[in-house]
Amino acid sequence: MAALIEIEGLTKRFGAFTAVEGVGFSVARGEVVGFLGPNGAGKSTTMRMLAGFMLPSAGTARICGEDVVERPVAAKRHLGFLPEGAPSYPEMEVEDFLAFCARVRGCGREAVARAMALTQLEAVRRQPIETLSKGYKRRVGLAQALLHDPPVLVLDEPTDGLDPNQKHEVRGLIRAMAPEKAIVISTHILEEVAAVCTRAIVIARGRILADDTPAGLVRDGRSLEEVFRALTLPAEAA
């Protein structure tokens, strides 16, 4: 079966600075890919290009076969995207905000109710988003990405700012959805990779350094943290 996410030679340059260089991988249904790297490695830039927010300088990506550069609207229909920091309109109430996203996507009220149930937002549905805690705000962003039950999920740091219980819930949710979807999550929390991912891609300075299962990365007996440091540190010292 064809992969739901296909990325080929994705490159992004900002002036003379190359943020992402020749990144390529594909993700099939049922896979949860952990996109790992230090801050500034190019994780968010790659995800933004995949989500159609940034135009690649070179290369391309396809979501469910739709090219994100040539057919952006079609590609975005198949995608649920949680941007970094889970931005949302602060003055809007949770339910109104989700209803707005649902209207744009053409799904009904029941989709809003389902997404709120999945992310346990019912208790705060009539609260303005600006009054919510960081954990709730993150869940509002997650609910927005799940509204239309998309086959492809791209989540930029979905558990950042959550307490341990909330992290546990979100990871449970991701694991539960995994068999039906292709999921990419970016993180710099290594335990998360072992907890939810079927595959880990390590990126630093805009290039992919490793692409393996979490078990494969620690095959030689080192801890994930040691592997991560060994992969991403050398050139930073140079």
Next chain:
Amino acid sequence: MRGLLAVARREFAAYFATPVAAVFLVIFLVLAGALTFTVGGFFARGQADLIPFFNLVPWLFLFLVPALTMRLWAEERRLGTIELLLTLPLSPWQAVLGKFLAAWAFCAVALLLTFPLVLTVNFLGSPDNGAILAGYVGCLLVAGAYLALGAALSASTRNQVIAFVLAVAACFLFAAAGSPVVSEFLSARLPALAETARALSVAERFAGFARGVIAAKDVVFFASFIGFWLFVNAAVLDHRKAD
């Protein structure tokens, strides 16, 4: 179409979810009312028409419309919600047009709330209500022109103050281009430019509407002015979504 309406609806509701709507409407109505009767000399003219009011509107909108447009895109950039908005299945023109229509509808509400002036003038005399309607159409077109211009400038920055100041300056340029001061200066030194400046002047184009004349060429001017700046807005957005 669905996406466009969803964006317009959210944006329109956002004015009323914050104090923006209340502040804008109150200031606009107080200034429009007070200045019509004082500076405009509504009573002193002894004529039953709304020309004193219509003459004020382009100058009031000059400051108030940029206050509406400054947040349109600059705030989305600052909050990061632009990343959310532009990764929803929307084409840039749907987002641009949706926001523009919401702001335009809001200006229409502000203009509708000046109805006591129409009642007053009808109570005091027998004005040409067709001419008054033409004046209101003109006001709406001026608002649309300033909105399109301001929105395009807002798309180019993440700073609302910069968006506001740039929009006031740009609107002033297009409002004053046909004024006697500019015309005389240009005719004396650059006669070739004088005609162009007058032709591009929003205030000059509006003068006909204020007198009750809806000329096709003026409607075409406003339509192309709005269309051009909405196009610039979409292009700016597409070009520099992220930074």
